[in-house]
Amino acid sequence: MTDRHSVTKIHQPDPHVRRILERAELEGIELIRFLYADHGGVIRGKAASRSRLAERLGTGIGHTVAMMAMNMLDQLQEVEQLGPVGEVRLVPDPSTFVPLPYAPGAAAMLSDLRLPDGSPWAACPRTFLKDAVAALDDLDYTLVAAFEPEFTLGRRLPDPSGGPDRLVPLDDSLCYAGLGFDTAHDYTIKLVRALETQGLHVEHYHPELGPGQQELSVRHAPALRAADNHVLYRETVRGVALRMAMWASLAPKPLADQAGNGAHLHLSLWQDSRNLFAGDSDVRGWFIGGLLAHLPALTALTCGSVNSFRRLAPRMWSSAYAVYGPDNREAAVRICSALGESGEPNLELKPSDSSANPYLSLGAVIHAGLDGIRRKLDPGDPVTVDPDTDPGRFPRLPSSLGEALDALEADEVLMAALGPLRARAYLAVKRSEAAAFQGHDAAFETFHHLRTF
Incomplete structure (x- = not known):
């Protein structure tokens, strides 16, 4: 127009x-x-x-x-x-x-x-996050966040059997292996320089578990900037690859039988230069309580695609149970230990990936955490084992996008935060995606997600 x-x-x-x-x-x-x-x-x-x-x-x-x-x-x-x-x-x-x-x-x-x-328009996602930040401001809180994305690097090639295009990974190196560093070196250096030029300061990088899988994290920032950074990150990861005749996908499961790509969300809450998540603080516990109480509904926003739910399975280090624990990488909410004397503890939300709208995802997380603080929700005891060792004891996350959308529609707090127009539109869009992929095979699903995210 x-x-x-x-x-x-x-x-x-x-x-x-x-x-x-x-x-x-x-x-x-x-x-x-x-x-x-x-x-x-x-x-x-x-x-x-x-x-x-x-x-x-x-x-x-x-x-x-x-x-x-x-x-x-x-x-x-x-x-x-x-x-x-x-x-x-x-x-x-x-x-x-x-x-x-x-x-x-x-x-x-x-x-x-x-x-x-x-x-402001009632269906603007960035405004939704701004409103959540304003709710924090009312309580003199500042939320600092960072997405921790993974992606698969390779080449998009025609399927020899005539099916949809497929992603052929750049290598088959082992997790954290030196060979993986060398194979992706030229791309990674270009990516780091491109991110730094845009003001996204790189924290660390390593080749991950799956074939062609990379993990590169950028430094935390205030909530709105963190979501903006993730949009620029997604665009840059793919843009650099295209200029090098490669293809990069941040889709949750671009390869159905390989490790999935998360975008774990790291969070800390501050007031008067104090990290309120430090130590065994009541505020941290209440915030976790809010996340756990709303987690089934949150998942519809933090893992916003059909493909997301291929990743959220037990024993995949992606979280499948609505539990929390200290440095528990199978828990949905991990309490991360501080790194070094100057490090600060933070929370990591593991059911999060790059198919989500980062403004809706982070905004909803803020509203869930604030609800926990306002109601002083007890998160219960931390889980210090793999919850799948005793699966009947712990609540499972939704196993499909449709199930997560049902939970969202029933969640009064998050639906009220979204507002009528935004909630109506989001549910319609996501239910249409769930219906569109139903009945199709994994090749159809993974193709449409790897080309989009």
């Missing part, structure tokens, strides 16, 4: 604007992508030309409301208020401007979906 008529200008004086315009001119940036994540977890957007950038920083770019009713298969769902009539604006956040090292001549900004008059 092009903008041929005047629109209400969304006037927000910003110190970043002049710098952006100067950088675009000096660095030869021709197209600036305004990116957002939709209800299907897909990163989408439109791009403004440099010649129109000054205007678009104020007005945004016009966008049909219907796109928030599109699923990951590009099938438009019938959702009230998200049809052919209606317009929102893709309005970029100037503070997120980054040139894209893997796409010379292009830059990107993370964007909000706003109404034409500039006011």
Whole structure:
């Protein structure tokens, strides 16, 4: 959709604007992508030309409301208020401007979906996370977070038998093996440099368990920045691979019979420069209690695809039980030990992957944790064994997207936080995905997820 008529200008004086315009001119940036994540977890957007950038920083770019009713298969769902009539604006956040090292001549900004008059739109995922952060602010809390993603690196090749394309991993090296470092070295160095150039500071990297599987983590940040970082991370992982004639997939299970790709979510809660998750604090316990109480519903947002539930199985180190424990990597919530004298303890939510919309995922986690704090929910005793050694004793996570969506629809706290339009749209989009993959084989499922995420 092009903008041929005047629109209400969304006037927000910003110190970043002049710098952006100067950088675009000096660095030869021709197209600036305004990116957002939709209800299907897909990163989408439109791009403004440099010649129109000054205007678009104020007005945004016009966008049909219907796109928030599109699923990951590009099938438009019938959702009230998200049809052919209606317009929102893709309005970029100037503070997120980054040139894209893997796409010379292009830059990107993370964007909000706003109404034409500039006011927040009830189906904007980034606004959902902003509202959750505001709820933290009301209690003088600050949440610091980081996603810890895994992905599979290889090449996308035609199936010899005529089926969907398949991902052929770059190597078959062993977990953490030196050979894995060497095989992926050229790609990894380009990826690290591209991330650092965009302000995503790399923490650590290693070849993971599955063939071609990589894990590279970036430093934690305040909640909104952490979600923005994950969008840029996903785009960069795939963009660098494409420029090297490779294919990278962050899908939960791009190879049905191999290790899955998580995006574990690390969290710490702060007040007056104090980490409230340090020690055996009541606040940490209540926050965990909130996560566990809402975990079946949360899973619909943190593991938001059909493919996610191939990964969430017992004894896969991905969590299949709604339990917590200290450094227990089979628990849904792990209490992570501090690293070194200057390290800070944090919580790790393991049922989390990159098919989720990071704004909805992290926002929902915040609302669940706050509910635990407000109600002082007791998380019960920590679990210090693999819960699958006594499976009848511990509650299982949902085993399918449909089951998780049922739990979400029944969760009054999370449904109220989402709001009527966003909840209605999300459920419609995700139920359509569950129905679309039903009856198809694993090759069909893995293809559509590896090409999308």
